[in-house]
Amino acid sequence: MASSEVARQLQNDNCRPLSLSGHVGFDSLPDQLVNKSVNQGFCFNILCIGETGIGKSTLIDTLFNTSFDDRVSTHFQPNVRLRAQTYELQESNVRLKLTIVNTVGFGDQINKEDSYQPIVDYIDAQFEAYLQEELKIKRSLYNYHDTRIHVCLYFISPTGHSLKTLDLLTMKNLDSKVNIIPVIAKADTISKTELQKFKIKLMSELVSNGVQIYQFPTDDETISKINATMNGHLPFAVVGSMEEMKIGNKMVKARQYPWGIVQVENENHCDFVKLREMLICTNMEDLREQTHARHYELYRRCKLEEMGFRDTGPENKPVSLQETYEAKRHEFFGELQRKEEEMRQMFVQRVKEKEAILKEAERELQAKFEHLKRLHQEERMKLEEKRKLLEDDMIAFNKRKAATELLQAQAFASTPSVSLKKDKDRKKDPGFRLELLCFDVRDHEIVNVQEQSEREKLERDRISHREFQK
């Protein structure tokens, strides 16, 4: 039972084998391990790829004996999407967290070039999430919900001829990332002989195109025989159904046609039982292990190498992650400094430009100010002139007034009637009112002063006009 490889490896480590003289009890170790795992529960993630309407959901329902989801998709999806749903199943004391990921809209588009890309991205994203968790400083891997896809059921259309180009392309892109199990869907549309030929054709096409599908492991003696046989039956031709019919005295899952009844669990009718046996009862653990040990490690290696980490340096000497990291960090730092310099230069330049603009504006403002000042000076001078004129007028007027009063006094002394007229005149002439607007010339109110001086000019004009009228 024991593997000779283990013994060889242990012997290589200079361990001597001992014989026990009694029962120690560590043969309960696998039980202890298993009990712990059972307490934690198991995760299993299935990805179903296939065209719309090919029977993916029905097959999963039939496999797990449950109705998971009733939603039927349309054929008019613009691109391929993935829909993931998680369920908790329990059988005896085993709790299974089952995640089913379905492709929605696969094979429906007119241009199918990008159909496989969302699937590849999804699978990579799950690996990435696990890698991130593993690289964390404070991590909790033992209760991490593993979302990595453990198996991919690829549904092949039962055309009876060969693989479609889309199928080949998709499988080629996925075979290094996930365990692929191809199944022929709706196998009740092919007759037995056609099925044989179809299977052979499919397998030869897969082999000639270098697509690596999952092979059931044959290294454990207890299951190697059955696995080897099953390997010969690939791809499994399956029929799914959740409807029950009464056959004999049992209720079995079947599909009823006018010409007969196809029983799902009848090995003569289809390979459903084989698929269930292989997928769940025999190789579930191996699928999980392959995903972790092979596909995930490959992804991790590629990702880390992409980021520039190496295990061995240029001279093939082992380089620790630290050194590589330091080198990268140095490089990065240099880059950072360069960028900083650049930015600083740009900043300085911008400041200079702004300064120049501001200076320009200042100069303009100064020029305007000068100009206005000049204007204002001119105005002032004009005003001064007018003032002088006005004063002269005033003096002249005062003289005339004095003279007129004198005359009036003389006239009053001689003729009394004239006074009435004079009174009237005086009434008409309510008295000379000399309005001299005092104004302030303030130096710094350029505009306002100008306005004000204009106003005053007008006023004065009015007054002088009135004056002269009298």
Add this chain to the structure above:
Amino acid sequence: MFKGSADNKIEAAMSELVPEPRQKPAVPMKPVGINSNLLGYIGIDTIIEQMRKKTMKTGFDFNIMVVGQSGLGKSTLVNTLFKSQVSRKSSGWNREEKIPKTVEIKAIGHVIEEGGVKMKLTVIDTPGFGDQINNENCWEPIEKYINEQYEKFLKEEVNIARKKRIPDTRVHCCLYFISPTGHSLRPLDLEFMKHLSKVVNIIPVIAKADTMTLEEKTEFKQRVRKELEVNGIEFYPQKEFDEDLEDKTENDKIRQESMPFAVVGSDKEYQVNGKRILGRKTPWGVIEVENLNHCEFALLRDFVIRTHLQDLKEVTHNIHYETYRAKRLNDNGGLPPVTAETEENHESNL
């Protein structure tokens, strides 16, 4: 019938759509419990068998360290535990031989098989511990050794191209031998356990328990337990790692009543009541090693090997190793460590 109830549950199930490529991955939503409504047998529980087969194929590693002053019966106990000549007993130091100035670390590997289960057992002996006149810091080589094993594992884990199965040399369990003085713990005992209980699972055992009567034994155990508690020493099974109520009650019982186990070791067989059993022959009777009335060896054996072996490994891996890793990465600024250490200086005693 069944479809109806499942439908309700399904409506509660949320589905996640990944609309465009290169977006955040679709995280499976909270799972829906579809339980005992499963019609017929699917075969999910066969995963247990599958897992068991796989683990038996790969075999197990177990590393146990024994620490204690010389003459306390460490080698004998290990031999009794694993029912074979695992350790060569040291016949004492001759005056002519050099007494080691520091504590040595000797790791010896064995392969044992039972019931189809292959185990690589490594016993790490620490001769010289507590034997000097000045025993200051004599736990340091031990702590260094333990950390070196964590370091080795971390380096392997951090490699780009990793091995399929990283060889596990980390110390899973450390049996600390307490001298049966009958009074209390010695300062050296306390210091050692204080320092090391944070990096490794320590199981204290009272050695040579046949020097104490039953009452003395109970009193001594109580006093030791009290002292350990007062000094804040968490020995295995640690209270903080009890996962659920079941574990807690089970472990509480062990912690508060049985531990530290008062053991007697022997690899000689004697005839008692027509049966050949392991024991120690004295003028006043034969002390049966596996008799629970005589000593608690059987309890220790069952505890370490038959029930908690896997748990010891898991606590080491999930907690002690992770603590070491986190600290190491933090100290290094988030970088994995540099290969600057020299090789461990432990000899293989074959």
